[in-house]
Amino acid sequence: MGLVVKKFGGTSVGTTERIQAVAEQVKASREAGDDVVVVVSAMSGETNRLVELAESIHPNPPAREVDVLLSTGEQVTIALLTMALEQIDCPARCYTGAQVRILTDSSFSRARILDIDAEPLQEDLQRGRVVVVAGFQGVDEEGALTTLGRGGSDTTAVALAAALEASECQIYTDVDGVYTTDPRVVPEARRLDRITVDEMLELSSLGSKVLQIRAVEFAGKYRVPLRVLSSFEEGPGTLITYEEEGMEEPLISGIAFNRDEAKISVIGVPDTPGIAAKILGAVAEANIEVDMIIQNISQQGLTDFTFTVHKRDYQATLDLVRDNAEQLGAREVYGDDKIVKLSLVGVGMRSHAGVANTMFRALSNEGINIQMISTSEIKISVVVEEKYLELGVRALHKAFELDVQPVAELEGLSDE
Amino acid sequence: MGLVVKKFGGTSVGTTERIQAVAEQVKASREAGDDVVVVVSAMSGETNRLVELAESIHPNPPAREVDVLLSTGEQVTIALLTMALEQIDCPARCYTGAQVRILTDSSFSRARILDIDAEPLQEDLQRGRVVVVAGFQGVDEEGALTTLGRGGSDTTAVALAAALEASECQIYTDVDGVYTTDPRVVPEARRLDRITVDEMLELSSLGSKVLQIRAVEFAGKYRVPLRVLSSFEEGPGTLITYEEEGMEEPLISGIAFNRDEAKISVIGVPDTPGIAAKILGAVAEANIEVDMIIQNISQQGLTDFTFTVHKRDYQATLDLVRDNAEQLGAREVYGDDKIVKLSLVGVGMRSHAGVANTMFRALSNEGINIQMISTSEIKISVVVEEKYLELGVRALHKAFELDVQPVAELEGLSDE
Structure with a gap:
């Protein structure tokens, strides 16, 4: 080779x-x-x-x-x-x-x-x-x-x-590749033969800690073909690919989840320019990293603002925002650290409508209430109650048929 | 400083x-x-x-x-x-x-x-x-x-x-300086305030392993003032000096001994040119280091040849020389690993006659038979039976009054 x-x-x-x-x-x-x-x-x-x-x-x-x-x-x-x-x-x-x-x-x-x-x-x-x-x-x-x-x-x-x-x-x-999701949660989880570097980045940052995110970024930047495989057993592992290779991408590659986040909501703040900066400025100054940020539409000049931080920063962040609540003119500040984030990742979703819809329906069918939604080009993340982690991941794994080898991927493999 | x-x-x-x-x-x-x-x-x-x-x-x-x-x-x-x-x-x-x-x-x-x-x-x-x-x-x-x-x-x-x-x-x-001899053998052994680099070299190579010999050589070459002192207790230690400092040197600085040698004698070989090279050539080829070498005067065209090696090489050397005995025309080869080497070291002996005499008399007074003698400018070494180690060292320490601070050294110290 x-x-x-x-x-x-x-x-x-x-x-x-x-x-x-x-x-x-x-x-x-x-x-x-x-x-x-x-x-x-x-x-x-x-x-x-x-x-x-x-x-x-x-x-x-x-x-x-x-x-x-x-x-x-x-x-x-x-x-x-x-x-x-x-x-x-x-x-x-x-x-x-x-x-x-x-x-x-x-x-x-x-x-x-x-x-x-x-x-x-x-x-x-x-x-x-x-x-x-x-x-x-x-x-x-x-x-x-x-x-x-x-x-x-x-x-x-x-x-x-x-x-x-x-x-x-x-x-x-110590794992034999990248899986559609954590096999400990979904026994049907399937090892992916290939995954794009963008998907890998989303999966890494979302908690599938197979590879260091910096390494994946680096590989993407220099187009280094990267393969994850087991040092304890033989097998092809998972190849991380780049898009110009032009194979048809499967709709969804995997489902990541993150138990390490907590959310803070600032309720009824005046919807004036710079309010987000005011709320998050103090948090940033305290060197606390914020992940998801959501601001609802304004009603009667007031808006609600919700964001997530790492669980270890939860109490400090809550104290900080509460201290600032009066100055912000907020009606109420509350937090919840009994949450989990589920994320659907797949470059294919860019060219396919209806992914979000299928996702929300699958969760709804299981009676899982969605608390927050955030989307990117190749990812949809939702925050749900912590107790729904396994149920949610399994429902999504099934809804997107991730246990079945996609036809496009099988064709891709036969090229080798 | x-x-x-x-x-x-x-x-x-x-x-x-x-x-x-x-x-x-x-x-x-x-x-x-x-x-x-x-x-x-x-x-x-x-x-x-x-x-x-x-x-x-x-x-x-x-x-x-x-x-x-x-x-x-x-x-x-x-x-x-x-x-x-x-x-x-x-x-x-x-x-x-x-x-x-x-x-x-x-x-x-x-x-x-x-x-x-x-x-x-x-x-x-x-x-x-x-x-x-x-x-x-x-x-x-x-x-x-x-x-x-x-x-x-x-x-x-x-x-x-x-x-x-x-x-x-x-x-x-882990020692607080260089001593006149090993204090475990002679309780009256005295820490030297100063010692010359040449004496130190002789003491190092003879088994007083306070300093690495290469370090002492290096210090001598570059005239680096070197001091040995304890990392566990305070004290001035021993300063290693260079001769041009011109202080009057004490006659004898110390007594070293080495239990790690064994001797090999080749008896009755023809005293022809190159016989020493023949005997030692094979030993050198086997990468065995030889320390003392003594050849007695020739009698009736035959001579006796004795040398010492490290105890760990004793058996190999003996086998080697015995294998060559016939070729060498030797009458007999025998070895003894129950020996010890005692060495008197001091730059002062260069300008003082009678040191060897005092040494031999001190040993003789204790009934210790000398098997081999070898001398250099600032050292006299003798090989004696192993059991006489302590007795011999103590007799020499006393004979040269090493337990008493020499006057010259006291004066040297007062210069500081």
Whole structure:
């Protein structure tokens, strides 16, 4: 297939036995004719161990030194994996992020990749070596070590695949692909053979935490073919595609849900210009992220305003808005943290009317009341009472026949 | 005092509490007006943990990857120590060997330092920061990580002190200085306030393992004032001096001993040119290091040849020489691993006759038979039966009055 970048997370390299299993898998790819670059995370548990060491010394350890500390985690893994490869006669060479060099900005603990020098890696590949690279880490212009934040190894893999113009970037995880919804909620949930990057982004941000959202964005930007697959069992996984490939898209790809939100309603505020900014300004200043925002139409010069925040920010937000209620001229402020957000995702819905209608009818048939609605090009989200999570997801999964392989997708597969 | 380089070994930074204690000590030096560069080793136990990980994957792990793996040990320590310093409001910045950059050759696991770029460290020092550097590690010209071998942190500290023209390089250990001999053998053993670098070299190589011999050589070459002191209790330690300082040297500085040697004798070989090379050639080819070598005068064209090797090489060497005995024309080959080497060290003996005589008489008075003698400019070594170790060391310590502070040394001290 050419050059493949494979990324293995902490669980996949959690023990020396697992590292040896990864080495075997990499060797098999080499023997099948691929050039292979492997990106690895720290062995599972290692990052937490290091964080605990730091916190036993400093209650709020400085980010620059935390990055020096944490980047040892992947450095251990690259050394061990390279030894495991050499042990089975698969020539390999390993590199830290700084060695590659993966140039980042200087935002310690959440740095962004600016550039990658792929030259030395190309040389190793030409000599028939497997290249093993430490994920999650880089170096800034002044030579300081940086890390990309949790899950940053996915981003490293995608960035390397882009820089090396790899034919595929394979992210090995503990699931065997992206599903139409969480199989623990809907046993009929089906693994998708393909999904578009836009859908993947919506699914990631909505709580299907298969891939880091930054990695998916990165992959989209550089058109890196991305595949999610299991490091524990064989299988094709799910390929993340780009739209210009022109296959007919299924109507709906999946259903995401998010239990982590709470809603705040500001009732009966004067519908004057700038009222939304007034309400949300204080929230933004407190560094609280707002997800859905809904403002109903005005009645008698008054309007209702509702938004959602993460559950952990619920009480702080409620207190904040209540403190401002008088100044805002609001009649009432109330909140509810017993809610859940259900989202239908699919690029196909752009060209198909009636998706929203089918969704609302399916929920209504189950007696589920919709509290909030928000839509985007390829997504419809609704907020319902928390207790309806499973019922709602199952009803939608059935209504859109997600348990059945769509004809278009089957045709798409036969092209391969 | 100016700029001081302080080196703390694995035991001194073995726990987070110990790291915090080191931070306090460094801060105190800063507050006393010194600029401070700190060199640290991996936390005790960490290097062994990493080596075990490697060996569970590869029976004979490749040196290049071992260096990538082991160099994470000090990287953890520099991050934690810098956090500890910042926590007590002592501004600090940390650097790995590669970041400094400590340029070495490419002999993985036993690299030699070629060059140090002290520029960036100077900048930090000028800004009032403590600089924390990972010991034991460097980077080669191609950017590969290297390590200097066990104890290499001492060498890092001395090399940094030379590059920064530090006023002193202080090596913190678990002993409070260099003693006239091992206090466990002679309770009257006295801590030396000063010792010359040559004496220190002899004492190091003879088994007083206070400092790494390479570090001492390095210090001698660059005339770096080196001080050995305890990281657990206060005290002046021992200053390692250079001869041109011109103080009158005490006759004898100390008595070293080595229990790790064994001797091999080749009896009755023809005393022809090249016989020594023939005997030792095979030993050298087997990568066995020889320490003392003695050849007695020839009698009737035959000579006896004796040499010592490390005890772990004893059986292999004996087998090797026995296999060659016929070819060498030797009458007999025999070995003895129940021996010990006692050495008297002191630059003063160069200008004083009678030292050897006093030594031999002291041993003879105790009924100790001398099996081998070997001398250098500042050292006399004898091999005696193993059981005489303690008796011999105590007899020599007393004969040379090492328990008494010499007058010259007291005067030297009063100059400070």
